[in-house]
Amino acid sequence: MTADVGVRPVVRHRPTVAVVDLAAARHNASVLRPPSSELIAIVKADAYGHGAVPVALAATRAGASRLGVALVEEGVELRAAGLDVPILTLTEFPPGSEGDALRAGLTPTLYTRAALDRLLAASAGAGEPPGAQVKVDTGMHRVGVAWEDATVFVHEVVRSGVRLEGVWTHLANAEDPADPFTGVQLERFRSVLGRLRADGIPPGLVHAANSAGRLARRDAWFDAVRVGVALYGVSPGAGVAGAARDLGLRPAMSLRSEVSFVKRLAAGEAVSYGLTHRLERDATVATVPVGYADGYPRALSNRGEALVGGRRRRVIGSVTMDQLLLDCGDDAVEVGDEVILVGRQGGEEITAAELADLAGTIPYEIVCRIGVRVPREYLGT
Ligand SMILES: Cc1ncc(COP(=O)(O)O)c(C=O)c1O
Numbered sequence: 333m334t335a336d337v338g339v340r341p342v343v344r345h346r347p348t349v350a351v352v353d354l355a356a357a358r359h360n361a362s363v364l365r366p367p368s369s370e371l372i373a374i375v376k377a378d379a380y381g382h383g384a385v386p387v388a389l390a391a392t393r394a395g396a397s398r399l400g401v402a403l404v405e406e407g408v409e410l411r412a413a414g415l416d417v418p419i420l421t422l423t424e425f426p427p428g429s430e431g432d433a434l435r436a437g438l439t440p441t442l443y444t445r446a447a448l449d450r451l452l453a454a455s456a457g458a459g460e461p462p463g464a465q466v467k468v469d470t471g472m473h474r475v476g477v478a479w480e481d482a483t484v485f486v487h488e489v490v491r492s493g494v495r496l497e498g499v500w501t502h503l504a505n506a507e508d509p510a511d512p513f514t515g516v517q518l519e520r521f522r523s524v525l526g527r528l529r530a531d532g533i534p535p536g537l538v539h540a541a542n543s544a545g546r547l548a549r550r551d552a553w554f555d556a557v558r559v560g561v562a563l564y565g566v567s568p569g570a571g572v573a574g575a576a577r578d579l580g581l582r583p584a585m586s587l588r589s590e591v592s593f594v595k596r597l598a599a600g601e602a603v604s605y606g607l608t609h610r611l612e613r614d615a616t617v618a619t620v621p622v623g624y625a626d627g628y629p630r631a632l633s634n635r636g637e638a639l640v641g642g643r644r645r646r647v648i649g650s651v652t653m654d655q656l657l658l659d660c661g662d663d664a665v666e667v668g669d670e671v672i673l674v675g676r677q678g679g680e681e682i683t684a685a686e687l688a689d690l691a692g693t694i695p696y697e698i699v700c701r702i703g704v705r706v707p708r709e710y711l712g713t
Pocket residue numbers: 374422502541542543544558559560561562568
C-alpha cells in the first residue's frame with residue numbers, strides 16, 4: 333500500500349475487507365484496449381466500488397488514454413489526485429457546476445441547447461472556447477439528442493464556437509449478442525456520422541461500445557471503447573461471458589472475511605431473524621461479520637454460498653445488517669478461518685455474476701454496493 337497509487341491507509345478491527353487486485357485491473361485494461369482504438373476507462377461510482385483513484389491510475393498506466401465519470405464531483409476528485417488525461421462526464425454538467433467542471437478541465441457531454449448556453453456563459457471571457465462531446469440517443473432513451481435531430485444540434489454546437497471533440501452513443505442491450513437492436517442503434521449512429529461528414533464537420537472522437545460492445549461487437553469499436561465492468565474483470569452478462577473468458581479477464585475484487593463465532597446446532601433448530609431456515613440435521617454453523625449494511629444482498633438469505641476451508645457453504649437464514657450464517661455441516665471450522673464471499677479459495681470460485689443471479693440482480697450491483705464500511709485493501713500496487 334503506497335501513497336503514490338492514491339490509496340488511503342485504513343485502521344481495521346473487523347476482518348471483513350474488499351481486496352482489490354490492481355495488477356488484475358492493469359491486465360484487464362491492457363487486453364481490453366482494442367488494437368487501433370482508444371480505451372476510455374469508466375471509473376464512475378468509485379470505480380464500481382473498487383476505488384476511483386487507484387483504479388484510474390492503474391488503468392491509465394496500462395493503456396487507458398481517457399477516463400469517464402458520471403458526476404462532476406468524481407472528475408474533480410480524479411484531477412485533485414493528479415490524473416491528467418481527458419476526463420469525460422457521461423451526462424451534461426448539472427446547472428451551476430460548469431465553473432467547477434471547467435476549472436477541473438473536465439470534458440462536457442452536450443445534448444441540449446440549454447446546457448450549451450450554460451457552458452458558453454460559464455466559459456465567456458476564458459479566451460479559448462471549451463471543447464465538448466455530443467451524445468446521440470440512438471434508442472436507449474436515457475439521455476442524448478435524438479438521432480434524427482443530432483445533425484442540427486451538432487451544427488448549433490459548432491456555430492457557437494464550442495470545439496466539437498467527439499460524438500458518441502450508448503448501446504442498450506449489447507449484453508445480448510442476438511438482439512438485432514444493437515445493429516439498429518449502430519446503423520442510426522452511422523447515419524448521423526455520415527451526415528456530419530457530408531456537411532464537412534469532423535465528429536472528433538467517435539465511440540459507442542460499453543464492455544459488452546467491446547467484447548462482442550467489433551463493428552462498435554470506432555475510435556474508442558468506454559469500458560467499465562469488464563475493466564474490473566466482471567462479465568457484463570451471460571451472453572458475452574465466453575468472450576470475457578477468451579480475453580482472459582481477471583476479477584479485480586474479492587470480498588473476504590473470517591469466521592467470528594462457531595456453534596454446533598441440533599437438527600430442528602432454526603436460525604436468524606424470522607427463523608426462515610430450520611436445520612434438517614445437526615450442523616456446525618459459522619457466523620461471518622458481513623451483512624447487508626456492507627452491501628452483501630439480503631436477497632441472498634438462504635440462497636448465497638461462501639467458501640470456508642476450500643469448500644462451498646450455504647448461507648442459511650436471513651442475512652442480517654452486520655452478520656450472516658453459514659452451514660458448515662460436520663466440518664471442523666474455527667474462529668478466524670478465512671471466509672471468501674466473492675473470489676477464490678482453493679480450487680473453488682464464487683463470482684459476482686453467480687451471486688447476482690442468485691440475488692436476482694446484475695453483477696454490477698454486487699460490486700458497486702460493497703459499502704464504505706468495508707475497507708479496500710490493494711494488491712499489485
Ligand atoms: C454512458 C456509459 N458508457 C459506458 C459505460 C460502461 O458500461 P459497462 O460497465 O457496461 O462497460 C456506462 C456504464 O453504465 C455508461 O453509462
